[in-house]
Amino acid sequence: MKTKTIHRCTVLARRHLTPRTVRLTLGGPSLTGLTPRPAQDIEVLLTDGGGGRVKRRYTIRHARPGAGEWDVDAVLHTGGGPGSTWAASAEPGSPVEFAGPRGKLELNPAQGHLFVGDEASLPAIAALTEALPAGQAATAVIETGSRADRLPVAADRVNWLERGERPPGSPELLLDAVGRELRADRYEQVYVLTEARTARAVRDLVCAAGVRPGRVFAKGYWNAGPGPSAAPEARG
Incomplete structure (x- = not known):
């Protein structure tokens, strides 16, 4: 069984795209040279309210392999769970751990x-x-x-x-x-x-x-x- 690569990165930037959608730029040495396919995602490792480990997935919107940076877009939900809480509170300098890139979706040629x-x-x-x-x-x-x-x-x-x-x-x-x-x-x-x-x-x-x-x-x-x-x- 293939072992997941866990990236230990930092939130580099944060900006709102819409009132409910925030773009988080994640960066770290382990992302350098990695080019995900369109629509692949990351699995962010979080904790729930009871301290248990949970995972939430976010699409990689842009990748800059030379800089070791990936952008992910997250929708914020009032009263949401661990994923929404993380996206609402993540600020530049915050650490983040995740696995990826993940996902099997590929574009097929079609008219x-x-x-x-x-x-x-x-x-x-x-x-x-x-x-x-x-x-x-x-x-x-x-x-x-x-x-x-x-x-x-x-x-x-x-x-x-x-x-x-x-x-x-x-x-x-x-x-x-x-x-x-x-x-x-x-x-x-x-x-x-x-x-x-x-x-x-x-x-x-x-x-x-x-x-x-x-x-x-x-x-x-x-x-x-x-x-x-x-x-x-x-x-x-």
């Missing part, structure tokens, strides 16, 4: 790409659309809490959905919007990066519409809790 996600996967979708070769068209369907959560996405077309008062993780908005996309256009490759149960529902919809299962990458980026206050704690 038409469809990306489906929410705030938690927005950094990954932004990185993936930026990495697409010229001439490969991309559409993104992204659900957020409000317009203020939007970030730049390098797709040919972005369909932004605002859930408003709906609880995060409800699949209805994404299912409806993706269904309309599949009726209006043809996509050879689909990436579904959202709440776990919603990801499964959207994957089933896409496969039923005729996209080959091998051309659908579906991954749960977080798990909705049982109550209306559920939030994407498991990811950035």
